[in-house]
Amino acid sequence: MKRLSSSDSLGALMSICPNSTDEHHNQGNNPMYTREFQSMMEGLDEEGCVEESGQISEKKRRLSVDQVKALEKNFEVENKLEPERKVKLAQELGLQPRQVAVWFQNRRARWKTKQLERDYGLLKANYDGLKLNFEKLQHDNQALLKEIGELKSKLVNEDGNSESNKEVSVKEEGMLSDAEVKSKHETQLMNSLEENGTETTFNGDKNGGISTRGASVFGDGSSDSDSSAILNEDNNNSSNSPHHQFLNGSTSISFQFCSESTAAAVLDKNYHTQFVKIEEHNFFGEESCTSFFTDDQPPTLPWYCSDDWN
DNA sequence: TTGTGTTTTATTGCCTCC
DNA sequence: GGAGGCAATAAAACACAA
Numbered sequence: 001m002k003r004l005s006s007s008d009s010l011g012a013l014m015s016i017c018p019n020s021t022d023e024h025h026n027q028g029n030n031p032m033y034t035r036e037f038q039s040m041m042e043g044l045d046e047e048g049c050v051e052e053s054g055q056i057s058e059k060k061r062r063l064s065v066d067q068v069k070a071l072e073k074n075f076e077v078e079n080k081l082e083p084e085r086k087v088k089l090a091q092e093l094g095l096q097p098r099q100v101a102v103w104f105q106n107r108r109a110r111w112k113t114k115q116l117e118r119d120y121g122l123l124k125a126n127y128d129g130l131k132l133n134f135e136k137l138q139h140d141n142q143a144l145l146k147e148i149g150e151l152k153s154k155l156v157n158e159d160g161n162s163e164s165n166k167e168v169s170v171k172e173e174g175m176l177s178d179a180e181v182k183s184k185h186e187t188q189l190m191n192s193l194e195e196n197g198t199e200t201t202f203n204g205d206k207n208g209g210i211s212t213r214g215a216s217v218f219g220d221g222s223s224d225s226d227s228s229a230i231l232n233e234d235n236n237n238s239s240n241s242p243h244h245q246f247l248n249g250s251t252s253i254s255f256q257f258c259s260e261s262t263a264a265a266v267l268d269k270n271y272h273t274q275f276v277k278i279e280e281h282n283f284f285g286e287e288s289c290t291s292f293f294t295d296d297q298p299p300t301l302p303w304y305c306s307d308d309w310n
Numbered sequence: 311t312t313g314t315g316t317t318t319t320a321t322t323g324c325c326t327c328c
Numbered sequence: 329g330g331a332g333g334c335a336a337t338a339a340a341a342c343a344c345a346a
Binding site for chain 3: 311312313314315316317318319320321322323324325326327328
């Protein structure tokens with residue numbers, strides 16, 4: 001058993017004696033407190049706390065199970081302790097008010113630690129999910145961009161080959177109605193897309209969705225897969241076929257990847273297929289990604305934090 | 311039994327609020 | 329300026345493996 005130095009003895013006394021010189025934390029001159037202190041002093045020999053030297057030992061005593069239970073119960077009700085409640089609890093449990101206050105203080109600290117651990121766990125789970133999703137989208141994005149590139153080159157080749165038949169085609173088209181020509185070119189485009197190994201299919205389902213690599217994308221932009229391509233659709237301008245847009249005589253089929261990357265296959269006003277634009281805003285670009293997924297920065301997205309963060 | 315890691319109790323110093 | 333809260337820390341008590 002450790003013997004107390006004079007300062008330790010003073011500290012121990014101060015912790016249990018209301019009349020101590022602890023200006024900061026003493027609880028005032030409570031007569032009951034003094035009586036308790038005295039009885040405590042009288043009972044010290046129970047643990048051999050008054051040693052041969054006459055010094056008071058510092059033996060730290062754990063609270064009993066019942067005392068802890070009662071304190072826990074009170075903590076559940078309110079984790080802050082008003083002075084009246086503190087004194088009452090101390091009386092009920094046979095403890096010093098100071099002990100009750102210290103217990104609550106430490107209990108709050110433990111609760112905070114646990115809370116931080118819980119929050120960390122939640123955030124980590126969120127982060128892991130987002131990271132996984134991002135990697136999946138990135139992979140899909142790469143695959144789709146590759147497909148578009150291949151289709152583009154294929155279409156360029158087709159255009160080159162058809163140069164020689166241009167006269168015939170123009171003649172034929174001249175004999176067709178606009179609607180027929182449009183339909184023909186759209187069909188050609190669809191066939192071309194399918195022939196070139198793309199997994200994008202236009203199934204014209206009643207929801208106006210398309211299936212992309214097995215994932216349905218619906219008119220509202222929702223998808224049954226997180227990694228699906230999203231149809232860039234204007235419902236107001238679209239016909240029954242949701243994946244077409246007829247603007248100024250042009251039909252465009254556009255794909256949006258990862259929210260911000262867009263590639264568009266366009267039938268121009270002469271009904272020639274063109275890929276007019278492939279752009280990537282790359283929402284999850286290198287810089288934004290690294291800053292978003294770093295551990296040493298708090299998340300900045302409001303939905304990323306629970307409301308009771310703090 | 312002993313060394314070591316964890317938990318609990320208590321202290322100290324600083325800060326904020328009234 | 330006093331009271332009380334909190335973070336950091338000390339130290340006793342406890343748990344447990346070797």
